[in-house]
Amino acid sequence: ISIDEAWNQLLMREKMMQLGGQLVLTEQEELANERLMALKKAEVTQAMRTQKFPPSMHFFRAKTLIEKSEVFNILKKMPKGAALHVHDFSILSMNWLVKNVTYRPHCHFCVTPSGYLKFKFAYPEPPTPKPAECSEWVLLEKYRKELQNVTEFDNRLLQTFTLMTENPEVAYANQDAVWSKFNSIFFTISGLVHYAPVFRDYVFQALEEFYQDNVLYLELRAMLFPVYELNGTVHSQEWSVKTYREVACMFAEKHPGFIGIKIIYSDHRVKNVSFIMKSIQTAMTLRTMFPRMVAGFDLVGHEDTGHSLYDYREALMIPTLHGVKLPYFFHAGETDWQGTSIDRNLLVALILNSTRIGHGFALTKHPAVWADSWKKDIPIEVCPISNQLLGVLCAPASPAVFQRAALRQTKRETTCL
Numbered sequence: 001i002s003i004d005e006a007w008n009q010l011l012m013r014e015k016m017m018q019l020g021g022q023l024v025l026t027e028q029e030e031l032a033n034e035r036l037m038a039l040k041k042a043e044v045t046q047a048m049r050t051q052k053f054p055p056s057m058h059f060f061r062a063k064t065l066i067e068k069s070e071v072f073n074i075l076k077k078m079p080k081g082a083a084l085h086v087h088d089f090s091i092l093s094m095n096w097l098v099k100n101v102t103y104r105p106h107c108h109f110c111v112t113p114s115g116y117l118k119f120k121f122a123y124p125e126p127p128t129p130k131p132a133e134c135s136e137w138v139l140l141e142k143y144r145k146e147l148q149n150v151t152e153f154d155n156r157l158l159q160t161f162t163l164m165t166e167n168p169e170v171a172y173a174n175q176d177a178v179w180s181k182f183n184s185i186f187f188t189i190s191g192l193v194h195y196a197p198v199f200r201d202y203v204f205q206a207l208e209e210f211y212q213d214n215v216l217y218l219e220l221r222a223m224l225f226p227v228y229e230l231n232g233t234v235h236s237q238e239w240s241v242k243t244y245r246e247v248a249c250m251f252a253e254k255h256p257g258f259i260g261i262k263i264i265y266s267d268h269r270v271k272n273v274s275f276i277m278k279s280i281q282t283a284m285t286l287r288t289m290f291p292r293m294v295a296g297f298d299l300v301g302h303e304d305t306g307h308s309l310y311d312y313r314e315a316l317m318i319p320t321l322h323g324v325k326l327p328y329f330f331h332a333g334e335t336d337w338q339g340t341s342i343d344r345n346l347l348v349a350l351i352l353n354s355t356r357i358g359h360g361f362a363l364t365k366h367p368a369v370w371a372d373s374w375k376k377d378i379p380i381e382v383c384p385i386s387n388q389l390l391g392v393l394c395a396p397a398s399p400a401v402f403q404r405a406a407l408r409q410t411k412r413e414t415t416c417l
């Protein structure tokens with residue numbers, strides 16, 4: 001055959017292999033596609049001229065460009081279905097915490113010896129812990145009244161609540177640095193989010209923000225930390241699951257098309273095996289009590305510095321030994337290291353039939369795991385922006401991500417928001 005024919009054949013084969021390549025569009029869809037592609041081509045041409053292509057930039061620099069993009073604004077309105085990789089404390093805009101939550105009455109803060117902020121709502125007694133673990137508690141309402149520039153204070157609060165910074169490469173020189181700030185955010189906002197009245201509103205507001213992006217179903221990795229009342233009473237984990245359910249039901253009544261939420265009960269991978277054994281028991285109990293709400297179990301936190309799934313094998317085998325079904329949704333392979341025990345988390349995730357795999361960044365280094373997870377139809381929750389911000393990869397548009405996306409063309413694919 002001629003070069004031209006061979007060229008066309010190869011091109012056609014690759015087009016068929018693209019995501020959606022084998023989809024047959026209706027006439028109207030074809031029209032919509034033409035419009036969208038024209039906009040996309042214009043944006044790519046512009047990027048070639050300016051040499052500013054958002055997918056290959058750091059997300060903090062790309063964000064404003066993305067928000068201006070016409071393609072993005074169309075994508076925002078399109079139906080997304082589900083958000084299947086989201087974490088309990090980071091599901092809404094932090095600005096809402098600053099402008100709404102920290103302005104509620106009886107909000108106190110203190111500063112820990114390492115300089116982290118801690119919040120607690122309390123009345124009539126002042127909050128615990130006592131000053132040994134933190135500075136004296138300060139009533140935020142009173143503190144704001146004495147400030148000259150409240151806006152500046154609120155802006156600083158917002159900075160404390162997010163990773164956003166002008167020079168991420170300088171602020172976060174390595175993965176440990178960014179994880180340290182990341183964890184400090186969860187520590188700081190924990191006392192805000194887990195105050196019972198806020199907790200309800202927080203979940204509702206999060207669903208609202210997702211709904212605005214046309215996300216109709218969520219599965220949340222949730223650690224189910226104790227939710228507290230103003231007088232210091234603390235609620236159980238069952239209470240939290242019930243509250244998630246109640247809020248989701250209330251939300252569904254007011255929002256046509258909304259499908260609901262499920263919880264993936266999660267514990268932290270810094271804990272030792274005996275603790276994880278207890279969490280597995282808790283997960284089994286919760287799933288029995290709330291079969292439609294609790295989807296399964298996962299381990300969260302910085303994979304590289306935590307225990308490997310192999311370390312936890314004894315705990316993770318408990319459900320099978322008891323003949324109980326506990327689906328796993330493991331974060332696995334969220335690492336750029338190769339050949340470490342952590343990089344091998346993917347092997348355990350596969351062997352234990354993880355329902356999905358979170359991140360799976362290291363999959364390119366494990367062709368056998370890749371092939372078998374394909375055969376077992378295990379979807380990968382691909383999280384390019386998270387991977388960039390947490391330092392696993394430099395730019396989402398790097399070849400590794402394209403390669404992963406291309407090779408999984410026909411597979412059910414989930415993306416992280």
Ligand SMILES: O=c1[nH]cnc2c1ncn2[C@@H]1O[C@H](CO)[C@@H](O)[C@H]1O
Nearest residue numbers: 087088089186223300301302331386
């Ligand atoms: O991308 C991630 N990988 C692993 N753990 C994460 C990620 N994002 C958040 N968390 C973890 O989830 C908990 C809150 O539910 C936090 O402990 C945080 O470390």
